Amino acid sequence: MNVFEKIYQELKKKYGKPAGQWRLWCKRPKTEREMEEVTMGAILTQRTNWRNVELAINNLKKAKINSLKEIYKSEPQKLASLIKPSGFYKAKARYLFNLAKFIVKNYSSLGRMKKAKPKGLREELLELKGIGPETADSILLYALDKPVFVIDEYTRRLVKELKLANKTNYQFLQKLFEENLRKDERLYQDFHALIVINGKSVSWRKKIKR
């Protein structure tokens, strides 16, 4: 067992099955509706607390916007007012609308999109404004169940704290994790979720100490 597998085992022992939002994100297989909710969440959670994302998602549900097709049919201005609690709402409304438009026009559904190769999908997603490497990979891993490891701020902190590497750029870290773990979307989903859960609990302890 290498150091990455050991870290995963330790986190799993400490926190168990990822709870909260992660119950849906790590669920397999997902219904079309569930894949869509994860996809929306991937945009809305950019640099934002999950609590605020939930407020935004609830507003969308109350307004009967329950699918990417509904998003594509609505006015970006109306979307913006609904997702206000998630912050950066004017930008995110544009991002969501453009992503929904892309998926509906090119694939018609996420179920259809899932049949495509992850490599090509990733490049297509990265062309869209507002979708960088982390958001693209979150959609691939958590909405489409593709074995792509997601790198985020918590992963970088973990790498630094445990001195797993000196470089922390996205591509390098993604390769590092993928080369040291078996290619398994279930493992990638749970591992990344646990890294975030652990990171939050660490920063929470630091806050208490201050």
Added chain:
DNA sequence: ACCCAGGTGGCCC
């Protein structure tokens, strides 16, 4: 009155 939160794009050098 601060500080923080699963990022991204646009600019600069």
Added chain:
DNA sequence: GGGCCACATGGG
């Protein structure tokens, strides 16, 4: 390739 700023809300 990296540093800095804007984007914005809700909670500690």
